[in-house]
Amino acid sequence: MAFVAALLIVLVMGDFASTFFYHVPQHLWFTLHLRTHHDRKRSYWDHAVLSTNFEVLLDGFLGAVPYLVVAALVWRISWPGALLGLALGQLHVWWRHTTELGWRTPDWARALARPLQIVLPEDHDGHHRNPDIEFGDIFRFYDAPARALLAKLAPTSRRTRNAAARRAKQRVPAQA
Ligand SMILES: [Zn+2]
């Protein structure tokens, strides 16, 4: 019981913390994750899974810190559960980036994952194609609240600031 609890807490709370304290802030205010995870010029299998580029590794590490923190917190409940949670989380990172390799989720896995709201590689591929959708790395139930938070904080985002700066530049006639 303690084993299963620790395992689930690492995955569910880890994804929660990683989504809301790392992934969403990165999309709003920073560039590291967008330059690495959402670089359309590079294969995301390469940069999410195989790359040894420092920035790519840093993005992966920072995204994993929330899981590590949660694992440390539940360590006393069951350390094997916490460890297996981390291992499954890492397996899911690899698995959710396999779409690009031409893998298709078999129907039985889809039937199993859907009711549990587990992110399929096909879902995560959607996030790579359109960075405004499919939040939640492991669980899809974080997508709606993540998008709501993004929408609420949009006025403070880099995107909005940059657009405002561009508009301001256009309004001021260039001085010859
Ligand atoms: Zn990804």
Ligand SMILES: [Zn+2]
């Ligand atoms: Zn992203």
